Amino acid sequence: MATLNVLILVCLGYVVLLFGVAFAADRMAAAGRGAWLRSPLIYTLSLSIYCTAWTFYGAVGNAARSGLEFVTIYLGPTLVMLSWWWGLRKLVRVGRTQRVTSIADLISSRYGKSNTLAICVTILAVLGGTPYIALQLQSITLSFSIFAEADPSGLYREGSSVFWVAAGLAVFAILFGTRNLDANERHHGVVTAIALESVVKLFALLAVGVFVVWGVAGGIGPMMDRIDASEIGQWNVDAGRWTTFIFLSAAAFICLPRMFQVMVVENADEGHLRTAAWAFPLYLLLMSLFVVPIAVVGLDLMPEGSNPDLFVLTVPLSQGNDWLAMLSFIGGFSSATSMVIVTAMALSTMVSNHLVMPIWLSTQGGAGSVSGDVRNVVLMARRVSIAVIMALGYYYYRLSGGGAALASIGLVAFAGISQILPALVGGLFWRGATRTGALVGLTVGFVLWIYTLLLPGMGGAIMPDSVLQNGPFGWGWLRPQALFGIEGMDPMVHSVMWSLALNTAAFCAASLLSFPSPLERLQGAQFVNVFDHSVSPAGWTGSVAQSEDLMIMTQRILGSGPAQEFFQHEAEAQGGRTSLPEPTPGFLERLERELSGSVGAATAHAMIGQIVGGSSVSVEDLLAVADESAELLEYSSQLEAKSAELSRTARQLREANTKLTQISEQKDGFLSQVSHELRTPMTSIRAFSEIMRDTDGLSAEEQTRYAAIIHDEALRLTRLLDDLLDLSVLESGRVSLNLGGDTLGSILDRAVSSALAGSHLKLKIRRARPSERIPLNTDLDRLGQVFINLISNAQKYCDADEPVLSISAHDVGGQVVIDFTDNGSGIPPEAQSMVFEKFARVGGDKAGGAGLGLAICREIMQRLGGEISYLPGQGGAAFRVRLPLAHRQAAQ
Amino acid sequence: MNSGEDRKPLGVRPSPFLERQSYRRRRLMDAARLLPILGAALVAIPLLWPSQGSSEDGVPLSSAILYIFTCWALLIVISLIFGFAARRMVVSDDAEAESD
Structure with missing residues (x-):
């Protein structure tokens, strides 16, 4: 024995x-x-x-x-x-x-x-x-x-x-x-x-x-x-x-x-x-x-x-x-x-x-x-x-x-560990399975397993018989071996059924409701489609000629000079005879730092990892690389936006400069013009007044004629000075508007008659009277002044044999638009941007204006809440006057 | 498995011999996938036997043992045959079979 x-x-x-x-x-x-x-x-x-x-x-x-x-x-x-x-x-x-x-x-x-x-x-x-x-x-x-x-x-x-x-x-x-x-x-x-x-x-x-x-x-x-x-x-x-x-x-x-x-x-x-x-x-x-x-x-x-x-x-x-x-x-x-x-x-x-x-x-x-x-x-x-x-x-x-039978203890353990099954199988075959789902499912299954199987199996010391018989706090539907009142089942079958069923249900529901992180989704794809992503897994190959590969890579990134210098330095520090250092951890670390200066830390880590091999590139590395490149892209697009803004500003500055130069030239031209304008009447005034003073025996007729000339010239001077004064008042904003109501047609009537009165130049005016029945509430005199100016400009400058001025009015989107179009040759394109500037005159001084009319018009229209602009490409000179409608203005 | 389907790939590809071989391999994979279902079905049959009832018409334990162990051995033999067949056939190109 x-x-x-x-x-x-x-x-x-x-x-x-x-x-x-x-x-x-x-x-x-x-x-x-x-x-x-x-x-x-x-x-x-x-x-x-x-x-x-x-x-x-x-x-x-x-x-x-x-x-x-x-x-x-x-x-x-x-x-x-x-x-x-x-x-x-x-x-x-x-x-x-x-x-x-x-x-x-x-x-x-x-x-x-x-x-x-x-x-x-x-x-x-x-x-x-x-x-x-x-x-x-x-x-x-x-x-x-x-x-x-x-x-x-x-x-x-x-x-x-x-x-x-x-x-x-x-x-x-x-x-x-x-x-x-x-x-x-x-x-x-x-x-x-x-x-x-x-x-x-x-x-x-x-x-x-x-x-x-x-x-x-x-x-x-x-x-x-x-x-x-x-x-x-x-x-x-x-x-x-x-x-x-x-x-x-x-x-x-x-x-x-x-x-x-x-x-x-x-x-x-x-x-x-x-x-x-x-x-x-x-x-x-x-x-x-x-x-x-x-x-x-x-x-x-x-x-x-x-x-x-x-x-x-x-x-x-x-x-x-x-x-x-x-x-x-x-x-x-x-x-x-x-x-x-x-x-x-x-x-x-x-x-x-x-x-x-x-x-x-x-x-x-x-x-x-x-x-x-x-x-x-x-x-x-x-x-x-x-x-x-x-x-x-x-x-x-x-x-x-x-004392319990061996088999039942083993089955308790089986039931416990099987709670992993939903998360495992779901993770292998379902890409939609999420971390939250796995956590919730595991927890539910785990708790149910403990409650329905592990604790009852450990005897009365842990779970009293009263709980087993009547449920916790007397809640019958929570009895560990008859959950939800389903009695008569084998305790083992009961526990496995409830824990795994609820585990799976919770896993699926939480997976469907939650959203996985990028890393989770990547891993999910790698797990579920493992046969697409992997060839038969290869063992790690020995590191052959790593230093050379590292050298080649570093040269590409840093340039050959600095790379060779760095490697030489490292090799000397290691005391080696060759020019290539051994790939020791310290060396790799320094190299990585060096490279990360150029390509970012994560990229450098991944590159060295690729060559040295020992550690494969993890998903975190790749994500970090992606982040770095995203940052670079962001930065470069910001730079691009800034550079575009700069070039836009430069263009605006160039335009402003050109305009300033033009204006300055205009001003010079005007000064000489003004002095000329002032000088011509002054000269004739002086000359005729000297004749009248010094010449005896002038006939009465001659005296009257000379005095009339002097008077005319003085009037001309006064008009010029009036215009200048008018413009400065308008520009300084000290003008007060004298509002009144009338229709557009009657304003135009008055303007046409006063513009054409007493003029020897003939101008045919074409109007569409029905469209002019638009009530206006504005400063009628000032608006009339604008119209007179435009009509007399056409009268003065239209170079057609039979000058015709068409005046048309429309109501466009709550605004009155009045176009003055003649049949002349129009204003040359290079002068179009300057016509509304002060002292601008087109085609020399053949009509003798001071170049202030359109500038005054523009100022007036601004005061009235409208605008005046030149319309290119209408066959002749065309000006467009816009004005808010009466009721609009009244409402303001 | 199904000889009627054999003709289908013959006309499509120029190399009938290779195609036939890979076709066989696909069906072999199908067999491998179906095997556990067969196993589950065989194992589920005892559920239909009368149990715990009157002692006269019950299934004798010796018959039950014979049935279960015979099924078991049968499954093992099929799996063995499949294992050897797969070893011979899958060696060449693993990837193609996997993509199926």
């Missing part, structure tokens, strides 16, 4: 063997040998950590209680593996292209690298993993107790043994899982050890099965008869549980952190899935092949009330086959240890990456940039988190009393 001491020795020896295998595998991988370490077979075997101690012992117990129901736990993963082509392949491809380290990393990466989400998934995974670890503790403890019963020394105590098993597994996991730090790299050693354990547990279970079928029952035929004759001899599986458990195990197979670790993170080649697609279901089939026979024989052979969970051990023991029992114990031990190692590895990676490191880095404030510091912190964080996770498992075991 094997004693406890022998058992412990065997366990320790087995652990040492595992260590040896792991160590050797790591050595081989490091040396580049051992391609078989990355073979599909090892990959498939490593997947079988799905079969834990729960599977090993609990499946038989489950079969003994409820027949074939246990098989659902294997059918789910089988279906998942069969759908590898459109499911797992995508997951693995995404995991490899995004270089994810855990399922929390994957979810966070998909939803815009949100650490909040990563923390949520981590907490969920830890809480879901806790019952599972409790399960392993329970199974090992129970198997110990079987051997202890047979041990005569009687030293065994269950309470302390659980503690020591937990502590031992923690140490084991710490030693195994945190030996090397790099979570991105594959753990060849661990994976190989797990593969070995898979073989051991399969072999152990098959050995027990073969022993039971051929050694106890006496062959397949008798075995089948015995099965039908047993108390579980009929198909007796609840349809709801059957469907739910198949679905649940399929979901958990994808979502369990340890499955994700071996399936995605440790995957060396996508092609391995092709083999695992049939080999892993085969493994599962073999694992479950002898479960029912063992259960049936156990029920037959073992005394009433013995624990069916341990038939795998107790049946060989009862038959006196100690060595088979020992083998089966090792198989169960293998199942437990491999599960705990990988779970602890996966969970501690998540905890340290998403919980501890962000907190530690924020408290350090960037002071701990020495790489050694971080390594130690990460290792420490992982070790501590493994210990904490194991402690949680131990605590859960104590709380749940350790």
